[in-house]
Amino acid sequence: MDDFIAARSQMALSLGFHIIFSCIGMIMPFFMAVSHFKWLKTGNIVYRNVTRAWSRGVAIFFATGAVSGTVLSFELGLLWPEFMKHAGPIFGMPFSLEGTAFFIEAIALGFYLYGWNKFNKWFHWFTGVIVGVSGLASGILVVAANAWMNSPAGFDYVNGQYLNIDPIAAMFNDAWFSQALHMILAALTATGFAVAGVHALMILKRKHIQFHTKAFRIAAVFACAGAILQPLSGDISAKDVAKRQPVKLAAMEAHFKTEEKAALILGGIPDEKNDTVHYALKIPGALSFLAHGNFKTSVTGLDAFPKDVHPPVAITHYAFQVMVGLGMLMLLIAVFYFFTLWRKRSWLEKRWLLKLFTIAIPVGFIAVEAGWTVTEVGRQPWIIYGIMRTRDAVTPMPGIVYSFYIFTAVYVSLSVIVMLLLYRQVKMVGKLYDVA
């Protein structure tokens, strides 16, 4: 493995690790707040127990999210110094605001975790809401920074110089809205399905049914609402990509030749040498419709761009298919669940329904990772789209491979320990939380 590939892999690994914790950090506080609210309103002790159990889980995730985020803010420089030298002052605005959001989140979390029975109960509840709101804010901000890499704005690029820098315009670049919206819904869906699934599993095992049922209901409703909105937001994203990064869209869809009434390609194996896709299912006109809202409009294909700015087509295409496929799966589950709530309440007790949710535990997170693969790999070979190549941004220091190995070992062991802690947390529900 050469150092450049190692640097990219290390970045991808760190981000892929961090995103799981940040999704949970953005969404869990809201689940907690709902359950906490129900406890304060109804006085049903089970809700208090659910809130407490969740808040302990969140504390574990928060710590891991915070340290992996700290690593990232250094890694931007450690791995991509040339990029940061120029990009820092342009796309740094969201990061400086994000600092505030993190700070507030950390302070509010201090109040929330250590404040049981110490403050006015509504003040205490409110600090929990603040944790969630500031988490969401930091998520939106950092995605705006990433959006700038996809859709650079707020400067003039003249002879290799970055002039007339306007950090506010850079923050509100063309991609920030569609990406931030899609990311938040993704976090909601992924966290919701994971949490609902874990509680469903425990109900199936007939452990502390009351406790887990209440927890399941809260998470499942949020998850399903997210899953229904997600394809709509994904459609906004796709139309947006078609406009600002046509080459990425072409790679996502494995769309090699520019044509009118472009077909949507499902599955298949892209063959980048011969510019075709083997064994795919083609739906004529559908891609034109999805990208531009009209079955006839021409869709730019990869052939419109020189080979040296093509992103890796196969990875982007597979990742996109995985994301959309899993999105559709979750959409089905969601529609089905709402139908159950509306018409067939008796199904709620059925084991197959719970099993369905158990299977969906990892699905949302797999879709999140796939989606980010689409966005980031689909941007290659650029680190700043159309302006700076990733290869030109990498650190001159040799030996990044070793750093990659070390971080891989660290992240793998952290993942194992976090899983173990979570397992224990769930196993101990009876002892710790299911007491009246």
Place this chain on the structure above:
Amino acid sequence: MLYVVMAYLWASILLYVLMGGADFGAGILEFLSTRKSKDQTRRVMYRAIGPIWEANHMWLIIAIVILFVGFPVIYATVSVYLHIPLTIMLLGIVARGTAFSFRNYDAVKDKMQVVYSKTFMYSSVITPLFLGIIAGSAVSGKIDPQATHFLDAYIFSWLGFFPVSVGIFTATICGFLAAVFIIGETKTETERQRFIQKARHMSLAAIAAAVLVLAAAHADNIPLAHWLFGNPVSIACVVLAAVSLIWMWVSLFRGSTRWLRIIAGAQITLLLVAITYEHYPVLINLKDTEGLSLLIHKGSDKTIHALAVALLAGSIFILPALFYLLYSFNRQEEPVAD
């Protein structure tokens, strides 16, 4: 507005040294405690830093963000030439942060506790050691952008007598700050006496380490004496720090601890003022060339302006909330995590 940004950078470095330092120091004290008293140290320590420990480490993030938004060239240069110590420090931060909360939140208390505690203690020593090494190498002019050889560019930029002794000094300072901080949080007289004892030991260690730094500066031809005594402000700081050291010693031996935290905080602040005043506006000294100045290597004016506004606006939210957090948990009996 540039001065606002620089003030924030300076203040967040100072606060990280004070608050983050006390936090690291807690782990160092645990490391140095005898086996019997480890549990006790841990309990008092947890009570003292539990609610604020996340916030303590935010200062580092603020400093880094200010650097990469406001002074990108400085951030990029440091990232390239100090890649290795920065990475080690990061690994320390990761190990420490996760071990601390895993230890507390693991629902089953079994052998894993030993693993968490060991990790926590070792990384509490390693992280400030490398922080100090990074600081030492940044001021000492060991970074050589002209270097062509791997060792010169990426190893000897930080691996030297002087940076390492600054690292050791930093670690002892952290231990000292932690002991002083925790004295104020103790609940019983025996606990209090134990931590007074620790504070005495750590202050001796810090003085020994300071001597080591002076020796290293001499050996490495670093004009440390000139930085400390080269201008009236620095001299004043050093003298004040020395006087307060005597005051502190007297208090420590008398067992009166009322002013301790303030004195300790003041000493660190004076030390930072003394060093930075002489270096200002240079943040990073380089070998054989002009150092990297905050006044020259800054981002565009608009960026600096926006950054300053963001920092000022952020403070309006953060500072009251932070003070209220510190205040509420200071008044209270036993903050127990849930």
